[in-house]
Amino acid sequence: MKIIMLGAPGAGKGTQAKKIADQFQIPHISTGDIFRANIKEGTELGRKAKEYMDQGLLVPDSLTLELIMDRFQNPDCANGYVLDGFPRTIPQAEALTEALKEQGESIDFAIDVEVPDENIISRMSGRRACLACGATYHIVHIPTKKEGVCDRCGEGLVLREDDKPETVKKRLDVYHEQTQPLIDYYAGQKKLVRVDGTQEMEEVFQAIVKILGA
Numbered sequence: 001m002k003i004i005m006l007g008a009p010g011a012g013k014g015t016q017a018k019k020i021a022d023q024f025q026i027p028h029i030s031t032g033d034i035f036r037a038n039i040k041e042g043t044e045l046g047r048k049a050k051e052y053m054d055q056g057l058l059v060p061d062s063l064t065l066e067l068i069m070d071r072f073q074n075p076d077c078a079n080g081y082v083l084d085g086f087p088r089t090i091p092q093a094e095a096l097t098e099a100l101k102e103q104g105e106s107i108d109f110a111i112d113v114e115v116p117d118e119n120i121i122s123r124m125s126g127r128r129a130c131l132a133c134g135a136t137y138h139i140v141h142i143p144t145k146k147e148g149v150c151d152r153c154g155e156g157l158v159l160r161e162d163d164k165p166e167t168v169k170k171r172l173d174v175y176h177e178q179t180q181p182l183i184d185y186y187a188g189q190k191k192l193v194r195v196d197g198t199q200e201m202e203e204v205f206q207a208i209v210k211i212l213g214a
Ligand code: ADP
Pocket: 008, 009, 010, 013, 014, 031, 032, 033, 035, 052, 053, 054, 056, 057, 058, 059, 060, 061, 064, 084, 085, 086, 087, 088, 092, 162, 171
């Protein structure tokens, strides 16, 4: 099963992708998580990516594609994957289509998690991330058992630098300009499915499970 999560920043792609990955026993691949891990480790890739991420801009396609194509070589991708935050531009989507085509494959579903812009700012300002294990919470909607501490691994949680309202506005502009066109791209490939992302986390997941026929 090869799944792409589409949707605005903060729509709940990561939250749902983790649940899908658990249910189907496939890896959850988040380009944002990979970039953040590189920043944390102080790699060259991390240094380059940070310049763009801090401004709410996309990391250039060439850098992103190099990273993801390398990730696909990992044996854990043999049974598919759920992609979260990739592709984010038409050239990235075309490169993915081509790479899969060469192996006689294609993606199964592109799931658009629909949440209006009005809801995004509050989602993002309440988001708390664990940089150690990648878990995400929300101070109101998806709280941790103990405030500020990851339920999964016990590390401290952070408000991401790029989740501050000014940067979120920029990221939403970038989303509408560069990523939203992917909705038409995957509709054209007859791969697009839509879910209402304003529902409770568990309801969104049930809607997805129904679509995936599990
Ligand atoms: P969110 O889950 O809130 O949408 P991500 O963690 O997916 O945020 O991404 C954070 C940032 O990492 C993006 O704003 C962008 O700068 C960079 N990034 C992640 N994935 C990509 C990608 N496929 N192409 C370009 N930049 C990316």
